[in-house]
Amino acid sequence: MANNLPMIMGIGYAVPSKVVTNNDLTSLYDTSDEWIYSRTGIKERRVFASDDEAFELLRQACNQAVKNAGLDVNDIDLIIAATSMPVQLMPSTSCMVQKLLNISRNIPAFDISVACSGFVYGLDIANAYIRSGVYKNILLVTMDNCSRYIDWTDRRTSILFGDGIGAAVISAGNENDILAIDIKADGHVGDYIKMPVEKGNCPFVDKTPTPQVLDMKGQEVYKFVANIIPPYIIEDILGKNNIKAENVEYLILHQANQRIIKAVQERLGYDDSKVISNIENLGNTSASSILIATGEAIKNGNVKTPAKAIVCGFGAGMCWGAGVIRLRDGVFRKENIFQK
Numbered sequence: 001m002a003n004n005l006p007m008i009m010g011i012g013y014a015v016p017s018k019v020v021t022n023n024d025l026t027s028l029y030d031t032s033d034e035w036i037y038s039r040t041g042i043k044e045r046r047v048f049a050s051d052d053e054a055f056e057l058l059r060q061a062c063n064q065a066v067k068n069a070g071l072d073v074n075d076i077d078l079i080i081a082a083t084s085m086p087v088q089l090m091p092s093t094s095c096m097v098q099k100l101l102n103i104s105r106n107i108p109a110f111d112i113s114v115a116c117s118g119f120v121y122g123l124d125i126a127n128a129y130i131r132s133g134v135y136k137n138i139l140l141v142t143m144d145n146c147s148r149y150i151d152w153t154d155r156r157t158s159i160l161f162g163d164g165i166g167a168a169v170i171s172a173g174n175e176n177d178i179l180a181i182d183i184k185a186d187g188h189v190g191d192y193i194k195m196p197v198e199k200g201n202c203p204f205v206d207k208t209p210t211p212q213v214l215d216m217k218g219q220e221v222y223k224f225v226a227n228i229i230p231p232y233i234i235e236d237i238l239g240k241n242n243i244k245a246e247n248v249e250y251l252i253l254h255q256a257n258q259r260i261i262k263a264v265q266e267r268l269g270y271d272d273s274k275v276i277s278n279i280e281n282l283g284n285t286s287a288s289s290i291l292i293a294t295g296e297a298i299k300n301g302n303v304k305t306p307a308k309a310i311v312c313g314f315g316a317g318m319c320w321g322a323g324v325i326r327l328r329d330g331v332f333r334k335e336n337i338f339q340k
């Protein structure tokens with residue numbers, strides 16, 4: 001019997017306690033709760049109150065995933081962190097996880113930078129490593145500190161994003177939980193979402209002060225995503241893997257805009273009970289949105305396991321990816337929630 005199939009054994013998530021409502025944003029620029037909610041579906045988002053809080057929540061989310069997987073932290077043999085807006089560049093987020101979890105072995109740990117596609121890209125990498133027999137228990141972490149990088153004077157982008165963390169343990173076993181997966185990128189439209197790094201640090205070249213904040217062409221991103229990516233890639237992946245949309249119980253899309261989620265829902269012909277959305281309370285948590293939405297939905301009873309789910313992420317790069325995964329019983333257990 002095969003024992004190198006990818007099994008998603010545990011997931012975890014954590015969100016900060018500090019809430020920023022749409023009404024709070026009206027003190028920064030000319031906007032309204034009505035405008036933001038009607039265009040995005042967002043009412044409020046969360047932000048890390050400090051780096052210490054961010055790392056403590058990172059520790060909690062990872063421990064939760066490992067516990068849900070029924071493992072000890074020292075069973076983990078690879079850490080992948082998907083983060084494009086990290087709390088710090090060095091040490092990497094994945095090495096921070098190794099330290100925060102007190103993992104005593106010198107296992108490999110690396111970060112990937114694929115913005116809001118982080119979970120699906122990370123899952124694809126984990127899938128390949130598990131199937132090839134290289135690693136047995138992979139901890140995939142998603143963490144974006146969006147509030148650190150967005151321009152809080154820009155009402156077109158700062159309304160969207162929030163902070164959060166997700167974690168998943170993918171282990172080698174004899175059941176397949178990654179039924180289909182595919183990732184793609186198109187760097188030619190990379191300027192739709194960009195973040196330049198501050199220039200002028202080197203005293204031997206011209207100084208060109210550059211604000212190091214997220215710059216997004218919202219309309220272009222919206223059209224690219226809503227008209228092309230989810231319908232194309234989701235239908236493509238279902239077709240290539242002979243999976244019928246009606247045989248998949250849930251759609252867990254990257255939480256970028258409720259109108260995008262709705263458009264994909266309608267295209268798939270899914271009723272509301274099949275579509276998981278938490279954008280109203282958390283906004284767009286970038287790489288973490290799919291894992292947070294999944295964990296929350298299982299906790300709240302909106303996702304009943306075991307079940308299959310379509311997952312799809314998209315964002316800066318532009319990068320995107322989709323998969324069909326199996327959410328097994330016990331993948332998220334209420335008794336292992338650290339955060340009250």
Ligand code: UT7
Binds near residue numbers: 035155219221
């Ligand atoms: O996770 C990464 C993927 N990102 C996305 O999927 C984001 C996709 N894009 C979007 O969700 C939408 O483009 C936004 C919600 C970001 C913006 O909505 P929009 O309908 O595309 O607005 P817009 O930027 O085209 O702006 C329309 C109007 C403009 O006024 P004028 O120039 O037509 O007079 C803006 O100045 O709305 C104005 N506006 C606002 N008004 C009140 C833009 N932002 C705001 C605001 N409050 N916050």
